[in-house]
Amino acid sequence: MTRMVVRRLLIGVFVMWGAASVIFVIVRAAPGDPAAVFLGPDATKEQIARLTATLGLDKPLFEQYLRYLGDVLRLDFGESYRLGRPAMEAVFERLPATVDLTLTATAVAVVAGLALGLVAGSRPGGAVDRVVSAATIALQSFPTFWVGIMLVLVFALGLRLLPSAGVGTPAHLVLPAVTLAFPFTAIVARLTRSSVTESMREPYVQTARSKGLSERQVLLGHALRNSLIPVVTIVGLQMGALMGGAVIVENVFAWPGLGSLVVDAVANRDYAVVQAVTLLIAGIVMVLNIVADVLYIRLDPRIRTEARS
Amino acid sequence: MSQAAVLPQQVATRRWRRGALARVPYVVIALYALVALIGPLVIDYDPVRTPLTDRLLAPGSQLASGGVAWLGTDALGRDILAQVVYGARTSLTIGLATVLVACLVGVTIGVVAGYARGWLDAVLARITDVLQAFPAILLAIVIAGVFARSVPVVVLSLSVTAWISFARVTRGVALSLRERAWVDAARVMGVPVRSIIVRHVLPFTVGPVVALATLEFALVVLAEAGLSFLGIGLPTGAVSWGQTIANGQQYLETAWWISTLPGIALSLLIINMGILGDQLTARYGQRRTRS
Numbered sequence: 001m002t003r004m005v006v007r008r009l010l011i012g013v014f015v016m017w018g019a020a021s022v023i024f025v026i027v028r029a030a031p032g033d034p035a036a037v038f039l040g041p042d043a044t045k046e047q048i049a050r051l052t053a054t055l056g057l058d059k060p061l062f063e064q065y066l067r068y069l070g071d072v073l074r075l076d077f078g079e080s081y082r083l084g085r086p087a088m089e090a091v092f093e094r095l096p097a098t099v100d101l102t103l104t105a106t107a108v109a110v111v112a113g114l115a116l117g118l119v120a121g122s123r124p125g126g127a128v129d130r131v132v133s134a135a136t137i138a139l140q141s142f143p144t145f146w147v148g149i150m151l152v153l154v155f156a157l158g159l160r161l162l163p164s165a166g167v168g169t170p171a172h173l174v175l176p177a178v179t180l181a182f183p184f185t186a187i188v189a190r191l192t193r194s195s196v197t198e199s200m201r202e203p204y205v206q207t208a209r210s211k212g213l214s215e216r217q218v219l220l221g222h223a224l225r226n227s228l229i230p231v232v233t234i235v236g237l238q239m240g241a242l243m244g245g246a247v248i249v250e251n252v253f254a255w256p257g258l259g260s261l262v263v264d265a266v267a268n269r270d271y272a273v274v275q276a277v278t279l280l281i282a283g284i285v286m287v288l289n290i291v292a293d294v295l296y297i298r299l300d301p302r303i304r305t306e307a308r309s
Numbered sequence: 310m311s312q313a314a315v316l317p318q319q320v321a322t323r324r325w326r327r328g329a330l331a332r333v334p335y336v337v338i339a340l341y342a343l344v345a346l347i348g349p350l351v352i353d354y355d356p357v358r359t360p361l362t363d364r365l366l367a368p369g370s371q372l373a374s375g376g377v378a379w380l381g382t383d384a385l386g387r388d389i390l391a392q393v394v395y396g397a398r399t400s401l402t403i404g405l406a407t408v409l410v411a412c413l414v415g416v417t418i419g420v421v422a423g424y425a426r427g428w429l430d431a432v433l434a435r436i437t438d439v440l441q442a443f444p445a446i447l448l449a450i451v452i453a454g455v456f457a458r459s460v461p462v463v464v465l466s467l468s469v470t471a472w473i474s475f476a477r478v479t480r481g482v483a484l485s486l487r488e489r490a491w492v493d494a495a496r497v498m499g500v501p502v503r504s505i506i507v508r509h510v511l512p513f514t515v516g517p518v519v520a521l522a523t524l525e526f527a528l529v530v531l532a533e534a535g536l537s538f539l540g541i542g543l544p545t546g547a548v549s550w551g552q553t554i555a556n557g558q559q560y561l562e563t564a565w566w567i568s569t570l571p572g573i574a575l576s577l578l579i580i581n582m583g584i585l586g587d588q589l590t591a592r593y594g595q596r597r598t599r600s
Contacts, residue, residue: 153561157562267540
């Protein structure tokens with residue numbers, strides 16, 4: 001168990017080094033002089049030359065790379081030329097909004113997905129099952145930004161129930177979170193359905209039935225419980241996709257998180273912020289993946305004993 | 310489920326019905342391809358021409374020029390139907406190009422790594438680990454955003470992660486094939502590695518690769534729509550569904566059709582691609598790898 005965690009952490013460190021290098025390559029390959037971008041169109045040649053020297057951009061590329069890695073280790077991505085302050089500061093300020101959004105969306109997706117998967121999986125092949133499986137295909141296929149706009153059309157403009165954009169009250173969180181939850185609800189529902197149908201064929205379910213438990217007790221107490229383990233894993237594995245979805249959804253609803261920050265930074269070539277956000281997201285996704293792996297082992301007694309021996 | 314009491318012709322009808330239903334995705338996708346191919350020849354559209362007298366007309370309205378805007382017009386008086394048709398061309402072109410690039414790169418790397426194993430395979434595993442540290446769409450946003458706007462850059466930005474699933478699937482196929490008798494036989498007879506891969510391994514990857522390509526196509530089209538919704542990547546003047554949907558967002562209250570209709574066109578394509586991909590995956594084995 002400990003060995004497995006250590007191994008995963010070592011791979012994680014390697015992956016973060018690789019991710020930092022990928023971003024270094026992209027930013028250096030991008031057209032345009034970073035110093036000139038930083039200073040704006042009115043800068044003189046001398047100013048640009050001075051900043052180029054301060055930023056170390058006149059040094060050999062390999063030296064710049066080493067220096068960059070050192071900065072990454074210290075979480076120092078430099079000043080954002082647009083925000084006029086350290087990029088990391090701006091990023092940490094935006095982080096809570098993204099955490100709120102993704103956590104709420106995860107909760108919505110897990111609850112709705114479990115419910116859908118349970119009703120579909122309790123009678124495989126039935127009418128409900130067919131409706132749910134058609135619905136999951138649709139949920140997964142709709143582009144999230146369009147879903148968001150449609151929800152605004154119906155619930156904000158049509159029924160006037162919820163605000164259409166911005167932050168402030170918990171009501172502001174509803175539409176963005178539901179939008180982001182759409183595809184993940186489908187994934188959780190599909191998985192729950194297949195593992196519930198599978199467990200319903202297991203001998204222990206037969207035992208539960210024969211000792212006189214109601215169908216409801218069998219489903220909730222026995223079939224569902226066992227289906228929760230793969231759901232934990234898939235939620236962990238989908239964290240990357242969830243963060244990616246959040247980037248788009250935040251832009252639909254003007255949600256002040258990392259997603260709207262990074263798109264704005266990319267559009268304005270604010271490389272300090274681009275680097276800070278992408279590496280922070282990569283780090284979060286990596287840590288959550290490891291947590292999901294560990295949880296999976298902790299939760300499943302079969303694998304737990306296997307890992308111990 | 311017992312079918313003993315069912316008459317043969319009933320079985321036949323049922324089978325026919327199921328067969329006909331299974332063909333729906335082919336028909337729909339063919340229709341999109343047809344629209345993308347010849348639509349732009351039939352319908353004229355110029356994003357720069359903005360007849361402001363025709364602005365925000367509801368679907369089915371009469372245009373000042375005498376024509377009918379079947380799907381309405383946008384805030385600059387441009388026809389939505391034409392944008393949907395031209396957008397289909399953009400989406401399908403980028404989808405096809407990206408899947409082609411991703412497929413070529415992914416299959417080559419996957420087959421070689423799976424057949425050779427050893428350090429090559431290990432390097433492949435680490436590269437995919439690193440690329441998957443980022444959400445695919447985030448990497449696409451950064452790459453398409455920092456380089457000059459153009460279609461090839463968009464294709465590149467989407468291919469950077471799309472090749473991974475192709476490599477993973479073909480690696481699996483190659484890994485299982487290299488132990489098979491006919492591959493052993495070829496090796497013993499001294500057939501060069503390259504010929505073994507091309508003649509005895511590659512043909513077996515076709516089924517799973519086609520199934521995967523369908524699913525990847527759907528994901529790539531969705532991602533491209535996301536990029537152009539954010540206003541990243543495509544050159545100004547290109548028409549795309551994501552962009553039309555974004556343009557309609559601020560007129561949602563007065564002109565619902567601008568954002569709604571291109572989104573329906575996009576969703577229908579993705580749904581049918583997804584169903585077709587699932588069908589093909591079920592037929593050609595290999596687990597679905599959709600993440």
